[in-house]
Amino acid sequence: MTNTAPGYFGRYLRIDVSTGTSEATPIPESVLRQYVGGVGLGTWILQQETEGPIDPLSAEAPLEFCFSPLVGSPLTTSAKFAVVAKSPLTNRLNDSLASSHFAITGKKTGYDAFVIVGKCDSPQILMITEEGISLEDAAELWGQTIPDSEETLKENYGSEFRYAVIGPAGENLVRYATISHDGRHAGRGGLGAVLGSKKLKAIGVRGNRRLEFARPEELVALSKSLSKKSFGPATEKYRELGTAGNLLVFNRLGTLPTRNFQAGEFEHAVDLAPETLTLSREKARKSCAACTIGCEHLYPVKDREKPVRLEYENLFALGPLCGVGEVDQVLRASQLCDELGIDTISAGGTIAFAMECAERGLLDWPGYEFGRGETLLTALEKIAARREEGNDLAEGSRLLSQQIGQGSEAFAPHVKGLELPGYEPRALQSMALGFAVGTRGADHNRSGAYQNDFSDRADRMQVTEQDVAAAIETEDEAALIDSLILCKFLRGVFEDKFAEMAEMLALVTGWDVDGRKLKSTAQRIIELKKRYNIAQGWTPAEDTLPDRFLSSALEQGASAGASLPRERLERLVRAYNLERGWDADGYPAEAHDQNSV
Amino acid sequence: MTESPLVTVEFLGIVRQRAGDERGEFAAKNLRELWRAVAEQYPQLEGVCLDAGTLKNGYLASIDGRRFTRNSEESLSPGEHILLLSADAGG
Known part of the structure; x- marks a missing residue:
């Protein structure tokens, strides 16, 4: 093993799933000093592994899971990993993060990153341990939702492995498919499709290698102090309301994107807000691995056994952006995205765009009207399966607008192909x-x-x-x-x-x-x-930005008149x-x- | 003696949770007077978002939802609508 600084192993594991082989590749300490880990290190490795323009869904396209020097330390919120690759949605660099025990266990295999290239002949699970890699048949899992897949994996291989998994959306190369673990998602940019293109349903990691830290006693003291501060007022909003607490604030300020960014306020915002939901539903709170903040707020969904984690971005994209104000439909839509492995923001953005196109007579898709929650729910299932119009929606708003033409590109809500999150740019x-x-x-x-x-x-x-x-x-x-x-x-x-x-x-x-x-x-x-x-x-x-934001002003609400x-x-x-x-x-x-x- | 203008304060987010109320009406010439009046009626907000006539770090006031300020000396006009909210918009 490379002699390197504590916090690192000084190497990444390069895995070719076409041949089932792997090779440890050293990372010079000078590189670690320059790019640290996570997204920085991932970008550097991607640069090393890429020669010229590349098709992100081709066998030679690398997909990386990158850890960081802080992973495995007692520092609160440090159990995170970055997934880095060229995005099939944007055709640009994509780095997507998730928090989970996958990060800690993955790093304990003895590597700072995994780089996956190649393509399997049939669906497989890539298992990575300290001893090496193996590919296991995934025929049984192919087609399963993310929660079902995780359950099956635990039954088949035991709970000492941690898994990153794709849902049907990743298998079907939906350009905004996620990679998920234990309810957390590397959500943006479609890296689930990159894993799916390699015919990998899941990656399992098992590791127990000891992690070294240079000044462990001082690190523990600092960690305690940071944890204590993380209980303070600076994180109060996240603990009490979660990110969904933004909804009413943004609505009041006229910065809540509504009906595909045609307005900055939504008449049903109060119905969807956590302040209202907590009056009628008993919510639960959860934390990511190794986190003391606990920002996850889970709400029960009508007729469903399991609750759903509600975030502002899910809420905005599947609610106001699509004009849907019926809370159970929004909660179920969010849950469906989690189960099928779809990025909520890009899904909501693309469906909202299609709804506007249909209302303007540019698309002949029955039911695509703002506010139609049943259409939203059906669309999500069709996207994941790439069935009927879902095949077009699975391409994202940029490609869909190019297909529709007729000036629709002006209001396709993306930059570089990535759909906008819930911040109205004319007012912010x-x-x-x-x-x-x-x-x-x-x-x-x-x-x-x-x-x-x-x-x-x-x-x-x-x-x-x-x-x-x-x-x-x-x-x-x-x-x-x-x-x-x-x-x-x-x-x-x-x-x-x-x-x-x-x-x-x-x-x-x-x-x-x-x-x-x-x-x-x-x-x-x-x-x-x-x-x-x-x-x-x-x-x-x-x-x-899309032409809409640069050529028209907001008309209503506290930001009326705002133009860019x-x-x-x-x-x-x-x-x-x-x-x-x-x-x-x-x-x-x-x-x-x-x-x- | 000039009468202080009547303004509405709307509580948002974590401030609303703490206040247990959506809004209130107060008479105040400037924000310093306003925050003192708010703290008198909602003492639970003192130390959370208010501190002796000023806003604590991490909190903002918005005049009519358009312009943010933290300046306690800012004068108020009758009928103004002041939003009191956390400055953290991370989502």
């Missing part, structure tokens, strides 16, 4: 910039620029170049948090985020690292992502590029005409 214009420049498309987890909009420093409806630095700061923070990896809900407990995260990394690895160095690390990771995208065909024209003229967004993007040290079009030095990473 720092976030609009974050969406436009995001390397994985419109995303609230890779840019937290909404933090600037929700402050007294900015006019959220008239953002200027003065706000660009604040947007960049949140993108840098996210890049680092996703590489370490920690939960972003801890943000509020830090007084000096970069310095405190540097202390964690120093205690784990023994490195001499400070906040300033980590800030540079974050910027290096962002630039590497950009360079990967350039090599895969990125052009400056992609860093924009195209020239303003272009000025913001240009200022962003220059502030990053790139040229005005967004190319880092020497990246023009780059055809390989």
Whole structure:
């Protein structure tokens, strides 16, 4: 094994499922210092493993599971892994995170990452242990939902294995299929389809290797202090209401995307809000593995045995965005996505887009009207099976709009193919910039620029170049948090985020690292992502928003009149590029005409 | 002596949970007076989102749902609608 810093094993396992072989590949410590782990390390490995533009669903396309130096430490929220690959939805870099025991057990196999290439002849389960890999027949599991698959796997192979699993959507190459474990999902960008394209139903990991930390006593003390702070006011919202607590706030501010972003407020928002749901339903709370926050709020679903975890993004995308205000339909839709392995945001965005197309007479799909919950539920099942119109919906809103044409591209709700999350960009214009420049498309987890909009420093409806630095700061923070990896809900407990995260990394690895160095690390990771995208065909024209947001104002609610003229967004993007040290079009030095990473 | 304008305060999110109420009406010339009046009627909010006439870190006021402020000296006009909410919009 490579002699490397504590917190790491200094190698990744490269697995070719076409041949059933694997090989340990060393990772130089200099690379770990530069890219840390998780998303940063995953991007670096992807760069090493990719030669020129690649079809994300081809056998040679790599799919990675990346751990981090903090995984397995006593630091709260650190049990996370990143799944990194080229996205079949965006054709750009995609990094998707999930929290679970899969991270801890996976790392304890003795690797910092798994890289999977190749394609099986028939459905298989990839088992990874300290001793090596094996492929097991998955014919019995193929077609099963995610919860059923996990149950069958536990019965067949025992509970000492942890599994990452795809549902029918991943098997059928739905471009926004998820990879899931124990109710948590690497949700965005369709990496479940990449696993499905390799004919892998699941990955099982079993490991007991000891994890070393450079300064264990100090690390335990810091972990206790962090856990204590995580019980404080900064995470109160997540503990008491969960992320779904955003719904009424966003509705009141006119920033709640409704009916495919045609409005910023929804008349049934109160019916769907957790404040209302808790009056009539007994909810349960859960935490991710190794987490002290406990933001998961589970609600019972009518006529269903199991409850569903409710998040703001599920609620917005399957409720207001589709005009659906009947709570049991929204809860069931969310549960269906979890069972079938579908990203809720992209599913809701694509179905809402189809509903608007049908209402405008651009699609002849009976039942596709805003507010039709039965249509929503049926559509989700058809998407996962790629049956009837579900086959078109499974392509996502960008490809569907190209198929429909007739001007529908103007209101297909995506950036770079990734459907927008629940933040109305005309009324939250720092976030609009974050969406436009995001390397994985419109995303609230890779840019937290909404933090600037929700402050007294900015006019959220008239953002200027003065706000660009604040947007960049949140993108840098996210890049680092996703590489370490920690939960972003801890943000509020830090007084000096970069310095405190540097202390964690120093205690784990023994490195001499400070906040300033980590800030540079974050910027290096962002630039590497950009360079990967350039090599895969990125052009400056992609860093924009759909025409709807740039040519019409919101008409109702507290944000009535909010508009984002195209020239303003272009000025913001240009200022962003220059502030990053790139040229005005967004190319880092020497990246023009780059055809390989 | 000028009478203080009457404004509405709407509680959102975690503030509503703590207040146990959706909204209230208060007479106040500026936000400092308003927060004191709110704390008097809802003492459970003092130390949570209010601190002796100011907003605690992590909380914001929105004037009529359009403009955020934390400035306690900001003057109020009759009929204004003040939203009191957590600044954390992570979802």
